[in-house]
Amino acid sequence: MKWRKPRNLIMLQGLVLFALGMTMVVAGVQADDVSDAPQPIEFPHDRHAGKFKINCMYCHTYARRSKVAGIPPVAKCIGCHQHLPSVRNKPRIKKLFAYWKAKQPIPWRKVHDLPDFVYFTHKRHVQRFIFKDGRPTQQVCGMCHGDVKTFTVGRKVRAMTMGWCLSCHRQFQGDSDIGKPKPAERWMVPAAATDIPVMDVRFPQPAVLDPEHPKTMKESEIKKMSEHLPRRIREHMVHAPHDCWQCHF
C-alpha cells in the first residue's frame, strides 16, 4: 500500500494548484483596480474635479451627445493654462506646453477600453441621469468611474464586465417611470411581459441611485431585494436579457 501516498499527494497538490489558479482568475476579473496605465502626464483629476470642482463634461465634452466621453484636445488645456501663470513652472505643465509647442497631441492611454463587440453609449446614461433626473454630475459619472475627484490619473475601479452592467440594468430605476417598465427592464424581460408594471414605490430603491451610496449593488443584494417582488415579476427578472443586440452587434 505504499504507492498510495504519493498519488494522493500529487492529487492534493493538483487540487491546491487548481484552487489557487481559479482564485487568481476570479480575483483578476473582480479586482477593484484592474488597470495600470502610465500616462504621459500625470493628470491630477483631484485638483481639477476635486479642488476646483470643474464639471466632468467641461473636458469630457462628448459624453452628453456621443458614445464616447472624449479626451479634450491640447488646445482646451492651454485655453485655461495660458492664464494660470502660478502653475506655469510645474513639471507637468511644462510638459503640457512642450506638446503644445510641438503641435502634438498628448498620447493618453485608454483606461476604460470595452471590447470591440460591446456597444455602450455615454449619451443615454448622461442624458437620463444628469439631464432628466437632475443628479449631480460627479455622482452620475462616479457610478461607473469611481470617485475620480480623489484620483490623479484615471483608474479603472469597476470590472466593467457584462455581469457588472447587468447588476445595474436588472434593478429598478428612478421614480420618473413609476408604473411603466423601464427602458432597460424592457429589454431584460421577454417582450410578452413588458406590459407588467414592474415599478412600485413599495419596493426598496437600489443603492446605486441613493446619493449616499454611489456604489453598485452586489449580486446577492439584488437577489435579496428581488425576493420581495411578486412572483410573476421575479420570474422575469432572473432572465438574462433577451435582446443581446442591445449591446452586441
Add this chain to the structure above:
Amino acid sequence: MALKRMIENWSRLRKRDYYEDSPFMWGMSIDLNKCIGCGACVTACYAENNLPVVGKEHYATGHAMHWMRIERYWEEPEGETDIDIKDGEYPERGAHYIPMMCQQCNHAPCEPVCPVAATYHTTDHLNAQVYNRCVGSRYCGNNCPYKVRYFNFFDYWKDLPSPLEMQLNPDLSVRSKGVMEKCTFCVQRIRAAKDQANDEGHPHHVEDGAVKTACQQSCPTQAIVFGNLRDPESEVAKQWEEHEVELGRHEQDKSEDLRGYRVLEELNVEPCVMYLDRVRDTEA
C-alpha cells in the same frame, strides 16, 4: 437555464405576433424594374459593414463572404420571338438581377437550430446575429433557404495592410474567425436613428427616411426602399399595401397587375423583404 431559454425560443417560433406591440418592424422593398445590376449596393455593404474581400481563391473553396449579392438570371424569351438564338449564346434580352440579402424572416429557419441561441428575433422584428455568442456550428447557414449566411473561416481583418484598418466602421464589430454573419439591415444605423428619436422625445416613432441602409443609400436608381412596416405613413408600408403583399400570406399572387412578391413565400418563413417583379416586353 440555457436549455430553458432555448426551449422558449423554439416555442416562440410558431407563436404568431409575439412582438405585436412593438412599434417597429423593419422592412424593405426592392423594385426589380429599377435594378440595373450595377452592384453599388454590394460595394456599399462591404464598406459599411466591415466585410472582408476574400478573393477568388477563397470564393472558389466556398468561403464566400458578401452580405448582399446580385443574383443574375438569364431569361429565355417566352413563345416565339424574332430574336435569333445562336447555339451557346444568350439572347439579346440581357440578364435579370435580384439583389439577395438576409430576408429577416419572421419565422426564421435559422433561429431554432442555433444550439446557443446566438441568432434570435428582436422586438424590432430583426433577425439578430450575436457574434460573441456564436460558436460557429453553422447550423443556421445550412438551414437558411436563401443561403445568405456567411461564415468566417479566417481572421480576415488580420490581412489588412497597415493603414487600411483605419477604414473599418467603428459602429459595429469586426468579426473574427469562427463566427457566422449576415445582413443586419444596418442595425447600427437603426440604433443611431432610434437614439436620435429618443433625444427628440418620441422613442417609439422613427421618422420615415431617418434610417437609410447602406445599399439603399447607394442605389443609383433608388430601387431599394427601407423603413418601418408598422408605420402606415412610411414609403415601404405604402408599397407593400399597394402591391398587396402582407405577412401571413403563403402563396405568391401571380396576377398580372400586381408585381409584389416575397422570395420563397411558400416556405412560410415570412420574410420582411418584398420584391417587385420585373416587367418585360416579351415581343422585343
